[in-house]
Amino acid sequence: MRDLEETRLQYDYIEKAKEYVKSESEKIGRPLTYCVHTFGCQMNARDSEKLVGVLEQVGYVEGKDEHADFVIYNTCTVRENANNKVYGRLGYLSNYKKQNPVMKIALCGCMMQENAVVEKIKKSYRCVDLIFGTHNIYKFAELLCRMFESNSMIIDIWKDTDKIVEELPIKRKFSFKSGVNIMFGCNNFCSYCIVPYVRGRERSREPQDIIREIESLVQDGVSEIMLLGQNVNSYGKNLEQPVTFAELLREVNRIEGLKRIRFMTSHPKDLSDDLIDAIRDCDKVCHHMHLPLQSGSSRLLKIMNRHYDKEHYLDLVDKLREKVPDIAITTDIIVGFPGETEEDFAETMDVVRKVRYDSAFTFIYSKRTGTPAAAMEDQIPQDVVKRRFDELLALVQSISNEKAMELEGKTLPVLIEEQNVQDASLVTGRLDNNSVVHLPGTSDMIGKIYNVKLKECKGFYYLGEIVNE
Numbered sequence: 115m116r117d118l119e120e121t122r123l124q125y126d127y128i129e130k131a132k133e134y135v136k137s138e139s140e141k142i143g144r145p146l147t148y149c150v151h152t153f154g155c156q157m158n159a160r161d162s163e164k165l166v167g168v169l170e171q172v173g174y175v176e177g178k179d180e181h182a183d184f185v186i187y188n189t190c191t192v193r194e195n196a197n198n199k200v201y202g203r204l205g206y207l208s209n210y211k212k213q214n215p216v217m218k219i220a221l222c223g224c225m226m227q228e229n230a231v232v233e234k235i236k237k238s239y240r241c242v243d244l245i246f247g248t249h250n251i252y253k254f255a256e257l258l259c260r261m262f263e264s265n266s267m268i269i270d271i272w273k274d275t276d277k278i279v280e281e282l283p284i285k286r287k288f289s290f291k292s293g294v295n296i297m298f299g300c301n302n303f304c305s306y307c308i309v310p311y312v313r314g315r316e317r318s319r320e321p322q323d324i325i326r327e328i329e330s331l332v333q334d335g336v337s338e339i340m341l342l343g344q345n346v347n348s349y350g351k352n353l354e355q356p357v358t359f360a361e362l363l364r365e366v367n368r369i370e371g372l373k374r375i376r377f378m379t380s381h382p383k384d385l386s387d388d389l390i391d392a393i394r395d396c397d398k399v400c401h402h403m404h405l406p407l408q409s410g411s412s413r414l415l416k417i418m419n420r421h422y423d424k425e426h427y428l429d430l431v432d433k434l435r436e437k438v439p440d441i442a443i444t445t446d447i448i449v450g451f452p453g454e455t456e457e458d459f460a461e462t463m464d465v466v467r468k469v470r471y472d473s474a475f476t477f478i479y480s481k482r483t484g485t486p487a488a489a490m491e492d493q494i495p496q497d498v499v500k501r502r503f504d505e506l507l508a509l510v511q512s513i514s515n516e517k518a519m520e521l522e523g524k525t526l527p528v529l530i531e532e533q534n535v536q537d538a539s540l541v542t543g544r545l546d547n548n549s550v551v552h553l554p555g556t557s558d559m560i561g562k563i564y565n566v567k568l569k570e571c572k573g574f575y576y577l578g579e580i581v582n583e
């Protein structure tokens with residue numbers, strides 16, 4: 115349920131927080147600075163834009179790094195190493211805090227939805243001032259006020275929520291592109307995955323709210339949007355008036371002034387013919403499909419609770435390529451899931467050879483406490499996993515290089531994203547299929563689309579040149 119009352123309440127807290135920030139900065143004789151560091155996926159990146167929106171509204175200015183007066187880590191817990199990074203950094207943050215008496219530290223995001231994590235922080239990282247979770251991020255202004263009013267660690271974590279609170283301040287990282295949440299949470303409970311436990315149940319936003327948000331983004335100079343959800347293909351099923359993702363795409367495609375539409379992530383079990391037709395028909399929808407495979411073994415896919423098998427997956431790929439011949443297909447693959455045999459792994463390699471992915475993210479299975487897979491016997495020894503991982507990575511990389519070479523010499527539309535960091539005479543943009551292109555240009559080109567000849571393929575990026583027709 116969308117909650118306007120709550121939105122109004124949070125704007126009151128923003129006014130109150132402004133007073134606190136003003137009086138603190140008067141005390142130290144300069145503006146207070148912030149640093150928001152984001153771990154994890156696009157959802158977290160979008161959430162961080164919401165945090166920054168509030169911070170700037172209440173009077174903080176952007177700091178250069180973690181020496182800022184307020185450091186916030188928006189955390190991820192999808193794999194163990196994401197957690198370890200946070201603990202490592204908290205170690206040196208506590209030293210910075212000793213040198214800066216006004217410094218505050220906040221932790222939020224997926225990792226904070228785990229009890230054991232919060233307990234550990236309470237015990238071993240007393241430098242932290244504020245901890246909140248994924249469900250109450252819209253209360254950030256209110257939590258800020260509480261932080262200023264208290265000297266002890268504030269912890270506010272909710273188990274779940276059915277609320278969707280909209281129209282709070284947001285500050286985009288990029289002027290010309292933006293993520294747009296179309297749904298929150300996940301109901302799929304893949305047996306290895308912690309996301310449904312830390313992001314709660316699936317909730318879709320009303321289509322008219324999504325359209326309104328995109329229209330106002332376009333007014334504000336945005337030319338590319340990415341529709342975000344853990345499984346966009348099941349969008350709208352639980353709305354009072356159900357809408358499909360394909361219908362939503364067609365609606366969004368009608369928005370005038372918008373140039374490119376991307377989306378993430380598609381679950382193979384819910385990828386409909388209707389959606390493939392919509393991708394083919396909608397001129398603004400990029401020809402790129404991120405379709406996580408996880409494993410090529412039908413036996414393992416079943417244990418992973420993915421609800422598709424190898425054959426169904428390969429059929430989907432055929433259908434996609436038949437209807438949208440130039441579509442780029444990318445994926446996620448997990449190596450070393452409990453009980454993975456050499457035969458299972460060979461099936462994964464087989465799918466990779468058959469599909470020929472444009473690119474693939476490969477992950478070593480990470481045991482997440484509380485998920486069914488964590489309790490499974492036959493966890494795979496590290497050396498075996500490492501060998502399989504290296505083998506898979508080598509195959510994935512050699513295929514992506516070959517695929518990338520296929521476009522060399524072609525002229526294709528490129529949306530310019532930024533001035534090149536290393537060489538100011540160049541700008542950097544992306545093809546429809548998400549590949550990176552560097553070309554001579556100036557910053558006024560940012561946000562616009564140009565026809566670019568891909569003169570040279572450098573593996574995972576191209577060097578190009580604008581062609582004038």
Ligand code: SAH
Nearest residue numbers: 306307344379406446447448477478479480
């Ligand atoms: N909702 C998306 C994925 C979100 S998590 C989907 O279903 O496609 C992003 C990726 O992290 C997943 O696709 C999976 O490949 C990987 N992942 C999730 N849990 C993992 C775990 N326990 N160990 C290793 N990789 C994992």
Ligand code: SF4
Nearest residue numbers: 300302303304307309
């Ligand atoms: Fe995790 Fe599966 Fe949900 Fe993706 S669909 S977030 S992998 S449970």
Ligand code: F3S
Nearest residue numbers: 154155190191192224
């Ligand atoms: Fe990580 Fe949470 Fe995204 S666990 S991958 S940041 S939804």
